[in-house]
Amino acid sequence: METGSVTTPFGRRSMTLGMLANQAMAGEIKPDQSVDKWKLFRALCEAKPLLGIGDRALAVLNALLSFYPKNELAQENGLIVFPSNIQLSLRTHGMAEQTIRRHLAALVEAGLLMRKDSPNGKRYVRRDRAGEVDEAFGFSLAPLLARAEEIEQLAAEVMAERLHVQRLRERITLCRRDIAKLIEAAVEEEVPGDWQGLYREFRDLIEGLPRSPTTAQLELLLDELTALRTDILNQLEIRIKSTKQRGNADYIERHIQNSNPESTSELEPGFETKQGAMAEQGKGRDAGTLEEGRGVVAHPSGQEEQQSRLPGGRSDDGGLKSFPLGLVLQACPEILAYGPGGAIRNWRDLMAAAVIVRSMLGVSPSAYEEASTVMGPENAATVMACILERGGHINSAGGYLRGLTRRSEKGEFAIGPMLMALLRANAPAGRKVG
Numbered sequence: 001m002e003t004g005s006v007t008t009p010f011g012r013r014s015m016t017l018g019m020l021a022n023q024a025m026a027g028e029i030k031p032d033q034s035v036d037k038w039k040l041f042r043a044l045c046e047a048k049p050l051l052g053i054g055d056r057a058l059a060v061l062n063a064l065l066s067f068y069p070k071n072e073l074a075q076e077n078g079l080i081v082f083p084s085n086i087q088l089s090l091r092t093h094g095m096a097e098q099t100i101r102r103h104l105a106a107l108v109e110a111g112l113l114m115r116k117d118s119p120n121g122k123r124y125v126r127r128d129r130a131g132e133v134d135e136a137f138g139f140s141l142a143p144l145l146a147r148a149e150e151i152e153q154l155a156a157e158v159m160a161e162r163l164h165v166q167r168l169r170e171r172i173t174l175c176r177r178d179i180a181k182l183i184e185a186a187v188e189e190e191v192p193g194d195w196q197g198l199y200r201e202f203r204d205l206i207e208g209l210p211r212s213p214t215t216a217q218l219e220l221l222l223d224e225l226t227a228l229r230t231d232i233l234n235q236l237e238i239r240i241k242s243t244k245q246r247g248n249a250d251y252i253e254r255h256i257q258n259s260n261p262e263s264t265s266e267l268e269p270g271f272e273t274k275q276g277a278m279a280e281q282g283k284g285r286d287a288g289t290l291e292e293g294r295g296v297v298a299h300p301s302g303q304e305e306q307q308s309r310l311p312g313g314r315s316d317d318g319g320l321k322s323f324p325l326g327l328v329l330q331a332c333p334e335i336l337a338y339g340p341g342g343a344i345r346n347w348r349d350l351m352a353a354a355v356i357v358r359s360m361l362g363v364s365p366s367a368y369e370e371a372s373t374v375m376g377p378e379n380a381a382t383v384m385a386c387i388l389e390r391g392g393h394i395n396s397a398g399g400y401l402r403g404l405t406r407r408s409e410k411g412e413f414a415i416g417p418m419l420m421a422l423l424r425a426n427a428p429a430g431r432k433v434g
Contacts, residue, residue, distance in 0.1 A: 034074035035148040037065050037141075044112070044144075046155035053110050056095070057103040061112065063091035064139060073145045080116055082123035082138030104139070111147070114140040161215065168218040175225040176206065182232045189364060191239045202228060322378045323419060325350065331422040332385035347378050354381035357388050361397035371405045379415060386418050389426075 044051070045058060067081040085097040092100065107113040118124060118137035125136040144151075179202050187195050205224050209217065325347060329336065336344055338353035338360075358368045363384075372380040383404060387397050394400050407413035 029075050029142060029146050031075055033145060034072045035145060036071060037068060037073050037144075038071065040073070040144060040148055040151060041065060043152045043155035046158050047151055049158060050154045051110055051112070051151075053106060053112070054103075056099070057106045057110075059092050059095070060088065060100055060103040061107055063088050064113070064141070066091055068141065073141055073148075075142075075145070078136065079141045079145065080136040080138050081141065082125055082136055084123060111143055114143050116140050165215055165218065168215070168222055172218065172222050172225060175222065175229055176202075179225065179229050179232060182229070182236065186232070186236060189366060191236065193235050198228070198232060322376065323382065323415060327419065327423070328382050328385060331419045331426060332382075332389045333426060334389050335385040347381070350385070351377055351381045354384040357384050361387065361391065363398040363401055367398050367402050367405075371401050374405050374408050382415055382419075386415075386422060389422050 041058075041062060044053075044061070048054070048058060064081050064083070067083045067087070070077045073079065083091075085100055088100050089095055089097055104113070108115060116137055116139070123138035125138075183195050183199050183202070186193060202225075205221060205228070209221055213221070325344075328350070329344060335350065335353050335357065336342065338356045339345075339349045340352060344350050344353060355368075358365075361384075368380065368384070371383065375383065383401065387394060387400060391397065404413055
């Protein structure tokens with residue numbers, strides 16, 4: 001067994017103070033101290049950057065541990081292993097003996113192994129009559145046991161650092177995605193600003209990162225990207241606020257009556273303007289139907305409003321005529337959920353709900369603003385309510401709205417048939433206006 005006495009290396013190898021310190025540290029191991037050798041080896045694999053050892057040195061150490069007969073490293077079990085270089089070569093998958101000697105020296109220098117050389121430099125064991133180990137010469141694993149707590153702490157630091165770097169990279173990736181898409185949206189929506197300059201600044205930050213950046217470099221990049229994203233968001237929020245204020249003023253001041261769809265095949269054929277067809281469809285309807293031939297609109301309450309319309313729901317001057325709010329809501333009950341407090345009591349509530357629906361369906365602000373200008377704010381909100389009602393049949397709500405706007409400018413679109421088709425579809429629902 002180990003005596004704990006100081007030993008010097010065999011042959012030309014010189015004694016160093018580091019070796020002496022390792023032997024002194026090994027002599028301070030507590031009698032009851034033990035550690036699972038494979039658990040400790042896994043910790044060594046994690047902590048190798050801080051210990052200054054490489055993969056091949058760890059492979060040699062793994063082979064040495066495999067010659068230790070117990071799973072628990074403990075003083076009472078003996079801590080010396082004595083395989084020959086040939087045996088180590090077999091357990092390191094054929095590593096050359098010269099390479100093995102080099103990595104053994106590296107493990108000793110790193111303070112993970114300690115030599116206990118025999119008088120002739122050979123590795124062997126001397127046993128007593130009972131077959132127990134009396135004295136062994138080879139490599140002592142005592143430094144591993146003595147430094148077990150330190151090694152596990154170093155491994156925890158390496159894992160924490162790796163997790164920190166991983167999270168930094170994740171946040172940088174999200175920040176890069178946000179910046180790229182926000183700049184793209186700003187350019188698409190024609191928001192005023194030096195977006196090319198901001199994009200160049202963004203690319204300079206990304207391309208300036210080294211191939212293998214340090215943690216400090218990643219942290220600095222994240223701070224710079226976060227600041228750039230904040231700057232872009234501030235500019236876009238200013239634009240949104242100004243657009244809202246201008247939009248509210250436009251809704252109050254103007255009362256233009258126009259509208260427009262694109263591929264009407266995405267809704268149903270009844271939404272096309274059909275001259276004279278509504279006169280027959282208006283006969284025999286219950287409350288809420290439109291009698292286009294006579295120009296009579298029946299409210300859900302039963303009251304009738306006389307409006308001078310041409311067939312198809314266009315006014316005498318060629319523009320779109322607004323329909324009663326009750327009729328719109330009876331035909332398009334889905335929009336009720338987006339009104340203030342889940343109810344729509346007036347046209348202002350409907351227009352506010354239409355703005356929310358526009359954003360939800362991916363319709364750009366410019367497309368909706370153009371529709372409001374051509375159709376009038378009330379009719380644009382009505383069309384948005386109709387699109388929401390049949391959203392599952394429309395591939396691109398924004399493209400559909402722009403198409404309706406163009407047709408409305410040419411006088412080829414009327415809201416009446418669209419509302420009537422939805423009114424027929426929703427007649428059994430019997431929902432009440434908020």
